[in-house]
Amino acid sequence: QLIEGDFEAWRDFDLPDCDYIAMHGVYAWISEAARSAVFDLLASRLKPGGLLYVSYNAYPGWGAVAPLRQFLLDYASRLSGDKLANVAETIRHLQMLRDKGAGYFKENPSAGAMLDDLAGKDIRYVAHEIFVPHWSPQSFSAVAKRMRETGLAFVGSATLGQNYPRPSVKAEFLPLLLKEKDRERAELYRDYTNNTFFRRDVFARIAADTPRREVLPLLEPISFGTSVPLEDLARAIPLPDGEMPLVGEPYDGLRRALANGTKRLPEIVELTPFRAQKREAIAQALQFLAIGNQVVPFAHATTAASASEDWDIPLPLNRRLLTDPVNRDASIMLLSPARGCATVMPRGDALVLLAVAEAPGRAVDLAWDYAEARKAWLPGRSAPATTRDAHRAAFAEIRRSLVGARIAKLIELGVVAPR
Secondary structure, rough: OOOOOOHHHHHHHOOEEEEEEEEEHHHHHHOOOHHHHHHHHHHHHHHEEEEEEEEEEEHHHHHHHHHHOOOOOOOOHOOOOOOOHHHHHEEEEEEHHHHOOOHHHHOHHHHHHHHHHHHHHOOOHHHHHHOOOOOOOOOOOHHHHHHHHOOHHHHHHOOHHHOHHHHHHHHHEEEEEEOOOOOOHHHHHHHEEEHOOEEEEEEOOOOOOOOOOOOHHHHHHOOEOOOHHHHOOOEEEEEOOEEEEOOOHHHHHHHHHHOOOOHHHHOOOOOOOOOOOOHHHHHHHHHHHHHHHEEEEOEEEEEOOOOOEEEEOOOOOOEHHOOOOOOOOOOOEEOOOOOEEEEEEHHHHHHHHHHHHHHHHHHHHHHHHHHHOOOOEEOOOOOOOOOOOHHHHHHHHHHHHHHHHHHHHHHHHHEEEEE
C-alpha cells in the first residue's frame, strides 16, 4: 500500500506494527518537527527485535562542503528563467571559480570533488538533492543518541565492509580500531579517518547490552551464489587506501563452486576442494567475498540455468523500471526474486533485454525508438550510437554478449525467463 502523507500526521493512517522500517534519503531532508514525529512512529510501530535502516548525509564529510550548497542556493536564486537551467549555470560558474584558484576550493579540496560529482549527475537529481527547504547533515553520535532514547540499538552498517576492521579504515588506523571495544566510538574513528559523507545505518529494537552472537551459526542456513557469471567476477575488494586481492584458495574455489546455482555452508565444506580446510576459514572467505559482491546471499536456493536466445521479463515491476521515461541513469536496478533484492545492469544491456522480450521480431527497431525518445543511446565502440547504423552494430554486439552465460545467470536470478 502506498500512502502519501505528512510524517507529523502518521497517526491518521492505519499503520501496522513493523518488522522492518526503511528510511532512505529522508532523515536529513525533513524538518526537526517531522524528525521528532519519525521517532514517535518508531517507538510505536517498530516491533521488538525489528530492524530500522536509515541513511543520511553525514559529518564530518559535509562539514567542509556545506558552503558549496549555500552558494548554489544564493547564486541560483538571483537568476531568472528556467530553474533547472539556473542550477546548471550555477554549477558552471562555481567550476569557473574553482579553475581560477578560488580560495575556498584551495582550502577545501573535497568541495571541488563534490562540485565535479554534482556536474556529472542528472540536473534534476541535483535540484532535488540541494534545493530543498530542509537539509541537515547529521553526526553518527547524534543519530545514535536519539535512537537509544527511542529504545533502538546500533547493530551495524548496511554497507557490509564497514562492519569489518580492515575494509573500513586505512592500514595506519587499523591498530586503533582493533583496540576499540565500544562499537559507537569505533564508528567515530571510521567517520573521521575516512571523512564520511554518507551513512547507511541499521538499528534494532533490542537492549543495548544484548550479547553478540557467533557468526558461524548465522551463516549456516544462508544460500550463497553469484549475481554475475564467473568470468565477470572481481578478484579484489576496495579499501580506503587501495584494494585487497582475493586470489588463490579458498577464494577461487568458492567462486567456481557458487558460479552456477547456490550452496549453503554445510554443502560447501563437503565439496572436495574444501574438505581439508577449516569451516571457520571458509566462512571468513565467504564474508570477504560478500563484501565485494563477488558472492552474495540469496533469498532461496537456486540451480544452474541454461542459456536462451529468446526470453521474457516475468515481473511487471521490472518492465516498469525498464520503460520508465524519467530514469536516464547509466545503470538500472532490476528486482531479482531469487536474491530478494535488486541486481544492477548497464542501461544499454537493459535496453536490449527489454527490446528482445517485448518484440523479438523487431527488437533492434524498438530499442532505437526507446533510445531516441530518451536521448539515451546504446554505447558504441568509440562513441554513443546516435545513428541507426551505429545503433544496429551496438545492439548486435550487446545481444551477443548477453546470449550465453549472462542470460543464464539472469534466468537463475529470476530477472528473465526463457520463452
